[in-house]
Amino acid sequence: MESKKSASALKKEVLEKEIDNIGVVRFVPSATAKYVRISIRPGQGVRVTLPKRASLAQAEAFVQEKASWIRKHLDSQHQEQQKKTLFSPDTEFRTRFHQLLLLPHPLPHCKSRLKDGVLYVWYPEQINPEHADIQDYIRKSVEYTLRLEAKQYLPQRVAYFARKFGFSYEQVTIKNAKTRWGSCSHTNNINLNLHLMRLPEHLCDYVILHELAHTVEKNHGPRFWALLDQISGDAKGLDKQLKAYRLQVF
Known part of the structure; x- marks a missing residue:
């Protein structure tokens, strides 16, 4: 009886191929997938899930068939990445309660500290702060700060609006x-x-009110929007404004 391949064995069979006009594509075998599936994620490129019954040639043909769609999404993601802040000592960036301050120091590693409304991030003076590793450290420091603030x-903001408008929630x-x-x-x-x-x-x-409204109306039907409009003042207008922001682009 043939045994199922372990996750580590499947991982070893992952194949990366350069596809014309697309770039590097990762073909990843799956023991559970039923269909060839393409996913495109920021920073991870194009991934093709390969079911047991599909050949690599079939998967490549599917990629070529979807080439226009893939390029469109890659271009869109590239444009989003270009919107990200390139942090430097001259960058003006703040969270709700903290101002970011970048400082060089003689140590060979980065470090950070929160004090008196300032997020201090020190980086090695011999390395350009635009280096990808430095930028990654800064973003992680910012996210750590955002988590503490949040x-x-x-x-308490949820509790305030729940009291004001008579909603109840669990946690x-x-x-x-x-x-x-x-x-x-x-x-x-x-x-x-x-x-x-x-x-x-x-x-x-607005987002907090949106979720509180869902404690009463679980879908996005007319009654939900009527309720949200009543408590927010301009539900559709605020929702449109929110679409100008991206979760992972800052």
């Missing part, structure tokens, strides 16, 4: 979700994204 600020959880500013479970647990701390206050409040 845990302190967002739950508030802070997450670093990739696709949602917030969500509300069927048991009225509210999840809020730490990146809300980057939004203007009125849009942060």
Whole structure:
């Protein structure tokens, strides 16, 4: 009887190929997938899931068939990446409660500290702060700061609006979700994204009100929008403003 391949064995069979007009594509075997599937994620490029019954040639043909769609999404992601802040000592960047300050130092590694409303980040003076590793460290420091701020600020803001408009909920959880500013479970647990701390206050409040409205109306039907409009003042207008911001682009 043939045994199933382990995850490590499947991992070894991952193949990367250069496809004309697309770039490097990763073909990843899957023991459970039923169809060839293409996914494109920021920073990870093009990934093709390969079912057991599909050949590499079939997968490549599928990629060529979807080449126009793939290029469109790669271009879109590239444009989004270009919107990211390139942090330097001259960069003006702040979260809700902290100002970022970049400083060179003689040590060979980065370090950071929060004090008196300032996020200090020190980087090795012999390395250009635009180096990818330095930029990555700064972003992680900013996200750490956002998480601390969010845990302190967002739950009390939810409580304030719940009291004001008569909503009830179970608990508030802070997450670093990739696709949602917030969500509300069927048991009225509210999840809020730490990146809300980057939004203007009125849009942060709008997301909170959006999720509180879901404690009453679980879908996005007319009654939901009527309720949200009543408590926010301009639900559709605020929702349109929110679309100008990206969760992972800052």
